[in-house]
Amino acid sequence: MKGAQAILETLHQGGVDTLFANPGTSEMALVRALDDAGTVRPVLALFEGVVTGAADGYARMAGRPAGTLLHLGPGLANGCANLHNARRARTPIINVVGEHARDHVALDAPLTTDIEAVARPFSAWVRTIGEPADAGPDTAVAIVAARTRCGPATLIVPADVAWTEGASPAVTPAVPVPVRPAKTLVELAASLIRRHGKRCMLLLAGGALGEAGVSAAARVASATGARLASETFNSRVARGAGRAFIPKIPYFGEPAEAFLADVDVLLLVESRSPVNFFGYPGRRGTPVNPGTQIVTIARAGEDGTHVLQALGELLGAGTTAASGTASHDLARPAGPIDALALAVTLARQLPEGAVLCDEAITASMALPEVLAGAAPHEHLDLMGGAIGGALPLSTGAAIGAPGRRVVAVSGDGSSLYTIQALWTQARENLDVTTLICANRSYAILAYEHLQIEGRLPGPNAMPVLSLDRPPMKFAEIARGFGVEAVTVDSAEALDDALVSAMQRRGPMLIEALMAPMSLPPKVPRTT
């Protein structure tokens, strides 16, 4: 068979059944192979940042790698910001990227770039297929690399490798289950928790934030007084009524330092020792108290859930679930839409099993705590800080978790990097609700300016931070992409719009005109 056929058949046999795609001429043999085989589902997106962000969302929810199909160096470059987010989220993705035919590369045709160089800063693994016979085996290695290195693996396919005979599919080896850390580490952690009690903090990330990990951590905390926390941004957190609420380390340095001030021992469970998102004049780069003892008891990719369960046994924490957050019955909010009203309406209307993709930035600061009492759901953060994640993420999540209701909450500014995702939602008729928090500015930046420069932006700087001249009309943009939309400017109307959105099949966009933000914003303390 041809190289392209071997690649697709190896992907299919290796469990990669969905290919988010924006192909060009150099990928036509792969498109032909899609046509012939019919085993891998292609999902077209209009921009490569949607392709890669959707692959991230798909893999986070489906629990298996997604594929992408991208066009040469510039096409790949367009997808790199969301590959950066996927790499930080440790999401397995297999990027299939076309390249010129091998004898065409040296001619330096207009689209020629060093594709490996473009891929490397955003990939856990990169390889260019040398011969058609390598197409199958290299694809199998790419799948293993994406799964074991937990990130994007980029497989570059010269056009003539794809269109030439002499290939055959390869079997993808089974990937080892996550390592269980040594028992001595668990014993060390148990002794530290016994000694330090509430001055000991278990910091969770990765798989430890799934339902079993959260439950085990809650039992430990309940039995010993140890505190629980998660990283500031997380790939996927099980949250909602009946589950323990795990507060996140605050985003800004000052509240993060306060949050961690009383911690003598920080136990890392699949997490990294906290660092501030950015450096600021006169502030150290990490919020961790310099006297804090930091112990890694499960590294990223290891089985942190097992560690938490073993810890519970050692500490006699029992096996019955700790009582989770009570389901709350929140009153319908009224008046202007601020961050709290946004959180309350979402908490009221999110159905059980929903998936929330959060990139609302300043508008999302109240979400985790208020949603702790909502129906049980999954919360997916933007990882890596590359803006433009939520809309693609929600698109892929809906394909990776059919039957679940997906909600993307995005800032107006952040939504516009990858607004084209709406069209893929319409085309695939996905049950995604996109909630745009329109404050008509890059609001976070005004606050960052204040922190760095000691004052708010002046009149010559505001033109690069404000989005109000002209205001975007998101409902029109959405309809242009084939998505029904409504604009609301009160909490009551937002509540109504969410009721309607949760009941319909297919996508809907809600533009919520936000109340003017106070500066500096109130940062909810999550202690």
Added chain:
Amino acid sequence: MKGAQAILETLHQGGVDTLFANPGTSEMALVRALDDAGTVRPVLALFEGVVTGAADGYARMAGRPAGTLLHLGPGLANGCANLHNARRARTPIINVVGEHARDHVALDAPLTTDIEAVARPFSAWVRTIGEPADAGPDTAVAIVAARTRCGPATLIVPADVAWTEGASPAVTPAVPVPVRPAKTLVELAASLIRRHGKRCMLLLAGGALGEAGVSAAARVASATGARLASETFNSRVARGAGRAFIPKIPYFGEPAEAFLADVDVLLLVESRSPVNFFGYPGRRGTPVNPGTQIVTIARAGEDGTHVLQALGELLGAGTTAASGTASHDLARPAGPIDALALAVTLARQLPEGAVLCDEAITASMALPEVLAGAAPHEHLDLMGGAIGGALPLSTGAAIGAPGRRVVAVSGDGSSLYTIQALWTQARENLDVTTLICANRSYAILAYEHLQIEGRLPGPNAMPVLSLDRPPMKFAEIARGFGVEAVTVDSAEALDDALVSAMQRRGPMLIEALMAPMSLPPKVPRTT
């Protein structure tokens, strides 16, 4: 002064007066410096691909470098596709890219990437400023690098370098004028033209396609019978009635081979020896006849216009302008909008001095020949083949050439990579008309599939090549971004819409619903 102030002051003194921007936290000191100085004009775009494409269009029309302001590795990555196009267009751009504070980089915060590695494949020059004292001098070197290496120069600015005192502006050295190739080369070219006449072709690119170069080339051709041609895609071509029409080498390999079949001697004037855009099974990579003698008489960046003028003198071609293309009086077309009707309506309505940014792909195939008789105008192509160029390019061109009417002609698919450009057009109230050629497919790819696979795409492949389910409503999208818009489905209505667009102040979008394309498309022969 602070590093940020020295950077801006050096840019200002070095002739860089416009900064297309999409900043983030790491660029706040630079935003503050914009506020304080007020000498460099910031232009906000909602997506970095708009930032870099606008900088390309600005510099092509203004004849001096544009600046960009971008956010760390992922922000820069979002701008790389249009930096690729700028690099292929040899456009000078100075990218100012923020980086974490120097002591923050080692902490590997979420947004940390190897920014130099991201920049390198798309830049002619890359440097990270080491100390505040280097801020001014390094900025001056960046300006010189962009101008002498003719491409994007990327200057990476650690946040603490920007916010720390101890810097001062530097004077940017004058850039040497383009080299005039040796007289012996001109003499060689003249003797080859005398000997081979019409079997000799002058292939023009770069500055040689300006008004003076086109005029000089036309005199040579008229006096000697030598043929003229341009590269397939060009940074900026002076075209229209009264100017010589210089046909371009056809895009597809087969007609390009026919176009070049009778050429014994190919004289390169700022151009490269032609190569096909892509490789195809069984076709060689260059359309040039293997027996053709290829002589470079002016390299890219050298003064090809001078060469053409000197050649004319040697060959006794006179100094009066050769008679250019006659101004035509085209009848108003009727019926469905196909590539010819599109070209005719544009030729009828383009005002003198207009700037046409062309990325209509299959819909633009008749443009150059039909526009040869239109009012004199400038024609800017997508260089580099990275899709998503025309809308940003037209946005920047309008800022770089105030008073000129700018028209972007784009495919529907290609417009959607950087559709956010419309908002910047509305905000800056630019006289840009965006004409979307909506055939509701990636039409070029169906033909490429036919060439590579020997058949049109089948039912499982069409979902990744078609844009008709659901159809985009471009007029709604445009209004959502604050741009007035109209949808037309006949040549008469298109003609009317163009009349109206050319008379209004500020931007307008016209969605032209195209007639179904015949496959394979008719490729106009440009002999």
